[in-house]
Every structure is written in structure tokens, then in C-alpha cells.
Amino acid sequence: MSSIESVQQEIIEEFALFEDWMQRYEHMIDLGKSLPLIAEEYKTEDNIIKGCQSKVWIHAELKEKSLYFTADSDAIITKGIIAILIRVFSNQPPQAIIEANTDFIDQIGLKEHLSPTRANGLVAMIKQIKMYAVAYQTQLN
Amino acid sequence: MLDVKKIRADFPILSRKVNGQDLVYFDNAATSQTPKQVIDVIVDYYSRLNANIHRGVHKLSQEATDAYEQARKTIQKHFNAAHAHEIIFTSGTTEGINLVASGYATLLKKGDELIVSALEHHSNIVPWQMLCEKTGATLKVIPMTPEGILEMDVYENLLGPQTKLVFVNHVSNALGTVNPIEQIISMAHDYGARVLIDGAQACPHIKPDVQKLGVDFYVTSAHKLCGPTGVGMLYGKEEALNELPPYQGGGEMIATVSFEKTTYADLPHKFEAGTPNIAGGIAFGAALDYMNGIGFDSIAQYESELLEYATNKLKQIDGLKIFGEATEKTAVLSFNVAGLHPYDIGSILDQMGIAVRTGHHCAQPIMDYYKIPGTVRASFSFYNTFEEIDRLVEGVHKAVSMLQ
Numbered sequence: 001m002s003s004i005e006s007v008q009q010e011i012i013e014e015f016a017l018f019e020d021w022m023q024r025y026e027h028m029i030d031l032g033k034s035l036p037l038i039a040e041e042y043k044t045e046d047n048i049i050k051g052c053q054s055k056v057w058i059h060a061e062l063k064e065k066s067l068y069f070t071a072d073s074d075a076i077i078t079k080g081i082i083a084i085l086i087r088v089f090s091n092q093p094p095q096a097i098i099e100a101n102t103d104f105i106d107q108i109g110l111k112e113h114l115s116p117t118r119a120n121g122l123v124a125m126i127k128q129i130k131m132y133a134v135a136y137q138t139q140l141n
Numbered sequence: 142m143l144d145v146k147k148i149r150a151d152f153p154i155l156s157r158k159v160n161g162q163d164l165v166y167f168d169n170a171a172t173s174q175t176p177k178q179v180i181d182v183i184v185d186y187y188s189r190l191n192a193n194i195h196r197g198v199h200k201l202s203q204e205a206t207d208a209y210e211q212a213r214k215t216i217q218k219h220f221n222a223a224h225a226h227e228i229i230f231t232s233g234t235t236e237g238i239n240l241v242a243s244g245y246a247t248l249l250k251k252g253d254e255l256i257v258s259a260l261e262h263h264s265n266i267v268p269w270q271m272l273c274e275k276t277g278a279t280l281k282v283i284p285m286t287p288e289g290i291l292e293m294d295v296y297e298n299l300l301g302p303q304t305k306l307v308f309v310n311h312v313s314n315a316l317g318t319v320n321p322i323e324q325i326i327s328m329a330h331d332y333g334a335r336v337l338i339d340g341a342q343a344c345p346h347i348k349p350d351v352q353k354l355g356v357d358f359y360v361t362s363a364h365k366l367c368g369p370t371g372v373g374m375l376y377g378k379e380e381a382l383n384e385l386p387p388y389q390g391g392g393e394m395i396a397t398v399s400f401e402k403t404t405y406a407d408l409p410h411k412f413e414a415g416t417p418n419i420a421g422g423i424a425f426g427a428a429l430d431y432m433n434g435i436g437f438d439s440i441a442q443y444e445s446e447l448l449e450y451a452t453n454k455l456k457q458i459d460g461l462k463i464f465g466e467a468t469e470k471t472a473v474l475s476f477n478v479a480g481l482h483p484y485d486i487g488s489i490l491d492q493m494g495i496a497v498r499t500g501h502h503c504a505q506p507i508m509d510y511y512k513i514p515g516t517v518r519a520s521f522s523f524y525n526t527f528e529e530i531d532r533l534v535e536g537v538h539k540a541v542s543m544l545q
Contacts, residue, residue, distance in 0.1 A: 021160065021492045026543060053484045053500045053515065074514065075482035076544055077489075 004096055007088050008104040015108035024109055028080030035083040036090070038070040049124045054078040056121055060132035066091050067136055069129065081110070081122055089129050094140065097133035102126055143443045148435065148524050151176035155524060162494030165529045170314055170473055170520030171498055172364045173345055175428075179367055182427040186420040193416055195393060209419050212426030213409070219429045220359065221350040222376050226408040229375040229382070230422050234341040235264040237360030237375035238308070240412060241337055242268035244385030245306060251277030253305045256296070256329075259285040259510065260313040260320065263503045265339045269308065278305070285510065289316040289465040297328060304334040311343030315504040315518070316465025317473030319343070326356050335381055341365055345522065346444060346471045348437040357381040363421065368428030372421030375412070382408055389414040440523045444472040447521045447530065454534045458541065464507075464516055472521035475502075478537070481544050483517045489540040490517075495533055 002010075018024045042059040049056040054075030061068050069090045071082045088104070089097050105122070149155050152174045157164050166174060186208070192201035194209050210225070217225045231237045249255075255269055259282055273280050283296045291309075300307075307329040312319050326336045337358035340349060344361045351359050358381060362373040377385075387394055387405050391414030396404040405411050432440070451474055455461055460479035477483055487499035500515040501508045508515055519533055 022543070025489060025492065029543060054482055055514070075484040077485045078482075 004088055004092055004100045011084060011087065012104055012107050018109075021109070025077065028084070028110075029076050030080075031083040031087075032073075032076045032079030032081075035072065035079050036070045036086060038072045042070075043072060049121050049128050053121075056082065056125060058082070058125065058128050058132075060129070060136065062094075062136045062139070065093055065140065067094055067097060067133060069132075078121075082125060084108075084110075085125060085129060089133075094133040094137035098130060098137060143435065143439050143523060145443075145524065145526055149526075151178060151431075152524055153177060153180070159494040159496070160492055165495040165525075165532050167519040167521060167525065167529070167533060168496045168498050169345065169522040169525075170317075170342060170365075170518065172370065173367050173522055174524065175369065176367055176431055178431050179369070179424050179427045182424045183369060183420050186423055191420075194419055195410075205419060208423045209417075212423045215426035215429055216374055219348065219433065220376055221352050223352060224379060227376055227379055227382065229377065229409045229412045230417050231360070231373045231375050232371055232418065233362040233364070233373035234339060234360045235268075237358075237373060238265055238337065238339065239268045240375055240388045241358050241360075241377075241385065242272045243388055245272055246275050247386055248384065249276040249278045249305060252303060253278040254281055254299075254301070254303045255279070256281045256283060256299050256304060256307045256334075258283040258291055258309045258320070259506060260289065260291065260316065260318060261308075261310055261504065261506070262314050262339065262341070263505070265308055265310060266506070269306075283309070285507075288467055289313065289318045289507075290467045291318075291320055291325075293321065293324065296325065300328060300332050300334070302332055304329065304332050306335050306337065308337040308339065310339040310341070311347070311349065312340075312471050313465065313504070313507075314342045314473075315502040315507045315516070316467070316475055317342075317470035317520075318465055318467040319347070319469040319471060321469075322356070323354055326354055330355065342471065342473075345432075346437075346441055348433075351376050363425035363428055366428055367431055368425045369418075369421045372418045372425050374425070379408065382412070385412075387411050387414070391415045393417075435523065443523055444521055447525055447527070448472040448474065450527055451519065451521070451530045451533070454530065455537065458534070458537055460541075461537070464511060464513075473518060474520070475516040475518045477513060477516050478541055481541065483515045485544050486517050486537065486540045489543060490533070490536045493532070493536045493539070495536050497533075 038057050038059045043057050047057045054073050056073045058069060058071040069086045073079045154174050190205045192205045194206040213225050213228050216228050222228055255278055257280055269280060281299045284292050309320055309325055311322055322338050329336045335357040338356050340359050340361040345366045357378050359376040364370040394406050394411050394414040396406050462477055464475040483499040487497055490497055498518045502518055
């Protein structure tokens with residue numbers, strides 16, 4: 001298992017290879033297609049993350065003291081963003097997720113997606129992932 | 142014929158770059174850009190005139206008051222109101238609607254009915270729902286056809302002696318439909334109901350004549366028509382405004398105050414508590430002067446050419462569907478491409494320097510009607526060009542090829 005920092009570093013290096021926004025977006029769209037999809041039973045109205053123009057569902061499961069995430073969205077770029085988050089946070093202990101910072105998003109040229117005006121809920125997604133981590137950490141304690 | 146090149150030179154923002162490319166601004170229905178003639182008025186106000194208005198004996202206060210009241214007269218003339226005191230300055234369309242809705246809380250009773258249209262922005266739905274909760278009145282809805290046109294025969298059946306208020310937008314923000322407000326107003330008046338028209342989307346394109354319309358209340362925002370944000374107006378017929386109690390208490394809106402009894406000021410001050418957005422009000426007047434200088438007939442003519450050009454070009458894209466196909470519509474194009482989310486298309490257009498709006502446009506009932514999460518909305522103004530529309534079309538093509 002790689003640490004959150006090393007996965008983030010990997011993603012930064014990957015995105016550094018792209019020369020323009022089109023390559024970056026095409027990569028995100030590809031990542032979106034590889035997203036580990038959430039089981040239909042968890043795709044409920046209650047599980048929709050608020051603050052997104054597109055619908056986003058995230059589900060977490062604890063296995064062997066690590067959290068695993070699955071997700072889905074009806075917008076493909078949003079799916080790409082969640083795929084990146086899941087790559088960073090899945091298969092990690094809840095405490096590490098709670099403590100992780102997310103500065104890498106700036107460094108891969110997706111800063112605009114952090115702006116609240118984008119209403120894509122990237123901030124809300126990170127919050128949801130951290131909430132899951134807090135909830136499961138409490139179980140582990 | 143408009144000299145668009147010359148007009149564009151009036152708007153400093155139109156020459157900026159976005160994501161490394163020339164900005165194409167097609168989010169005019171959300172807010173319009175500001176010409177230097179209006180920006181200069183704001184700068185001049187704070188550089189030369191700034192003072193609190195109406196109560197000062199000193200020169201600055203008098204000059205600021207004169208400029209503010211002159212703006213009210215400019216607005217009165219633009220909308221052809223009978224009296225300047227029928228123009229109430231507000232913070233925008235939303236406040237205008239809330240002011241009237243809040244006044245009606247004292248005038249309605251259980252069993253009264255209000256009529257709204259299916260085409261409304263949330264700001265012309267929610268204040269009335271709150272009013273219904275307070276008073277026990279009921280809200281009825283005029284439905285729309287798939288083309289986005291109101292079903293007037295249903296409206297006729299909804300009307301009755303129990304109808305107290307009808308509120309409809311002049312133009313739909315999500316679809317661009319121009320509603321037959323003259324007919325809507327006169328039918329409501331046959332039953333003695335008052336009518337409020339939300340003109341936020343109409344005023345950038347159409348010059349309404351409130352006396353000819355016979356409308357009781359007409360509200361709009363300055364920032365949709367080349368003015369600043371945070372200021373708007375409520376026109377109300379004198380008798381209709383006099384029926385309403387004051388909206389907010391405070392300075393400016395009183396005649397006399399004692400702890401036993403306060404008497405209220407006359408129109409328009411009764412509804413203008415506190416220090417208003419003085420610079421904004423003056424700039425609102427300047428924005429109307431600017432647009433009238435260009436001429437609303439020329440604006441409407443040019444924008445309809447832009448709309449027709451864009452509609453024909455976009456329609457050729459495989460799987461693209463336009464929402465809002467009324468024959469009477471303003472320069473708004475709401476669309477989706479089959480299988481693609483509007484958010485994805487909007488994000489890619491943004492990367493290309495093209496500003497559109499995506500989402501439900503604060504009109505969720507319309508999106509529910511079409512069973513869609515939202516649309517991409519490109520809205521045009523008289524300072525936009527055919528070349529910019531070509532860039533939009535090219536951008537949508539690129540988005541489709543990247544996303545499919």
C-alpha cells in the first residue's frame with residue numbers, strides 16, 4: 001500500500017506530462033470511465049452529495065482497517081474528479097484520510113474545480129470522504 | 142444597423158482573455174456586462190458626489206440627491222410610469238417581489254388564490270409560497286406546453302373571483318419565451334386580481350410601457366441591462382402601492398416618529414428604508430440612457446438575427462436538442478446534447494474561453510417538466526457577434542468529440 005502522499009505525487013507527475021487543457025481533460029474523462037462503480041443499492045436520493053450540479057454518490061466500506069470507496073456521477077468530468085480522489089483515498093486507514101491535505105488538486109491544474117462557483121461539489125466530495133473516515137475511525141477506536 | 146465593433150469598444154471586459162483565449166461572453170441572461178459610460182458614472186459618484194441623500198443641507202448631499210432623483214425620473218420615463226413616486230428603488234428583482242409578497246401578508250385570507258406560471262424563476266415562486274404559508278391562500282399554476290408556451294385556456298379556467306394576485310415573468314430565464322403579458326394582465330383584471338410581472342429577463346431586450354400594459358407591479362434588476370448589481374426597481378401603480386403596508390422600518394421611510402406613534406412617509410420613501418444604493422441607482426439611470434442611446438428596436442432586431450443564426454448552426458449538431466421553441470422568444474438558447482451532461486459541456490466550453498451557464502437556471506420545475514438535470518444556456522446580447530457564435534458552435538463540436 002502506498003501512502004496518500006506518494007499516490008498524490010504520482011498523480012502530480014502524471015498530470016505534468018500534459019501540454020494543454022485538452023490532454024488534461026481527456027485524461028480525466030478516461031479516468032472517469034475507470035471509476036470503481038458504486039453498487040446500485042447505495043445510489044439512493046439520500047446518498048447524493050449536495051452542492052453538485054451533477055449527481056454524485058460515494059460509498060465507503062471498511063476492510064482490514066482500510067477504507068475502500070466506490071462512487072458514480074451522471075457527468076463524466078465529475079466522474080474523473082472522483083476517480084482521482086478515490087485513487088488517493090481508497091485502500092487507506094481512516095486516520096490517514098482524516099489527516100491528509102488536498103493541495104495536490106492545485107498542482108494538477110484542477111484548481112478551478114475547487115471554486116464554489118463551479119458547483120461541482122469537489123469540496124463537498126472531499127468533505128464526504130473525510131466524514132466517512134471520521135465515522136469509521138470512531139468504530140476502530 | 143448596429144455598429145457592433147464600436148459598441149464592443151465601450152465594454153472594457155470584452156477585451157480580456159480567459160484561459161488564454163479571447164473571452165466569449167454568452168451568460169448575459171445571468172448578468173450583462175458594463176459599458177465604460179456606466180462605470181464612469183460610478184467612479185464619478187464616489188470621486189465627486191458621495192454623500193448621504195435626502196436629509197443633508199450641505200451641497201454634496203443636495204447634488205447626490207438630485208442625481209439620485211434624476212435617475213428615478215429616467216427610470217420613470219423609460220418605463221412610461223405616470224409618476225416618479227411609482228418607481229421604488231430596490232436591491233433587485235428578488236427584493237421587489239419580496240416587498241410585494243410581504244405586503245400582501247396583511248391583505249390575504251384563507252380561500253384566496255394566487256396564480257403563478259410554470260415558467261418561473263425560483264424568486265417568483267418561493268416568496269409566494271411563503272406568503273401562502275402565512276395566510277392560508279392557495280397557489281395555482283398555469284402549465285406550459287413542450288415548446289415552453291403557457292396554456293392560456295387553463296389560465297382562463299384558473300381565474301375567478303377568489304383570484305387575488307397573478308405573477309408571471311415577462312420572459313422566461315431558462316427558455317427565453319416571451320409571455321403574452323398584456324393578455325394575462327387584462328384577463329386577471331376582469332376578476333379584480335392584481336398582477337406582478339417579473340421583468341428581469343425582458344428588460345435587456347424589450348422596453349415595456351407599464352401604462353399601456355396596465356400592469357399593477359413590474360420588477361426588474363439593473364445588472365441585467367448594463368447597470369451594476371445590487372440595485373433594481375419596483376414599479377407599482379400608485380393605488381396598488383398605497384394598499385401595501387411598509388416593507389422595512391427604519392430611517393427615510395417615516396414622516397414622524399415618537400414612541401407612541403410613528404407615521405409613514407409617502408411614496409416612494411415609504412418603501413425605501415435606510416440609506417439606499419445611491420451610486421447604483423444613479424448608474425441604473427446611466428445604463429438606461431446608454432441602452433436607449435443604442436435603441437431597443439435596433440437591439441431587438443440584431444439579437445433576433447444572432448438567435449436565428451445560432452439556432453440554425455447548433456441544430457445541425459447531431460443529438461442536440463433545443464429547449465424553448467416559442468416563436469416569441471428573446472436571444473436565449475437552452476440546449477442539451479443526447480447522452481451528455483450539461484456540466485461537462487459547460488466545463489469544456491470554459492476551457493475554450495466561452496462563458497455559458499449550465500444547470501437548472503433556478504427554474505427546477507421546468508427541468509422536472511422535461512425530466513432533465515439541466516441545460517447549457519447561451520444567452521446573447523447586442524454586443525455579441527456572429528463570429529463568437531461560430532466559436533460556440535466549434536466549442537460544442539469539440540466538447541461532443543471529447544466526451545462521446
